[in-house]
Amino acid sequence: MTPEQKIRYLELENAQVKRDAAALRKKLAETSAHARRVERAYQDALLLATWYAGGIAPSRRFAALHGMTQRRWQNACGLLRMGRILNRSRHWTTTDLATIERRLERSRQQAIETPEAYQARLNRHARHE
Numbered sequence: 001m002t003p004e005q006k007i008r009y010l011e012l013e014n015a016q017v018k019r020d021a022a023a024l025r026k027k028l029a030e031t032s033a034h035a036r037r038v039e040r041a042y043q044d045a046l047l048l049a050t051w052y053a054g055g056i057a058p059s060r061r062f063a064a065l066h067g068m069t070q071r072r073w074q075n076a077c078g079l080l081r082m083g084r085i086l087n088r089s090r091h092w093t094t095t096d097l098a099t100i101e102r103r104l105e106r107s108r109q110q111a112i113e114t115p116e117a118y119q120a121r122l123n124r125h126a127r128h129e
Contacts, residue, residue, distance in 0.1 A: 040072065044068060050097065
């Protein structure tokens with residue numbers, strides 16, 4: 001092999017290693033504890049939104065009666081705040097489930113990409129888990 005061929009071969013090998021490393025980093029992010037927490041919060045937030053759209057106030061007590069822990073309720077409310085569905089303490093901005101689902105999908109992606117932004121929407125007790 002000529003020196004130019006060796007250099008080209010090493011450049012190709014380096015590019016392949018970089019692609020593999022990027023794929024592994026992406027896979028690691030998808031299986032992280034934070035990503036699982038956000039996915040669970042997404043499901044719980046949809047449940048809370050369904051309750052609210054049905055005319056039921058999704059309080060902590062009501063959620064606890066239906067098997068949702070306080071931590072899960074707080075995580076779901078944090079995701080709802082991030083999607084601008086909840087503001088202030090318990091003021092809902094919309095009852096349209098299609099709009100809520102779109103906003104939650106967008107906020108789920110943002111929460112996975114930037115954990116700090118999601119944690120900023122949580123209450124003080126839920127931030128340091």
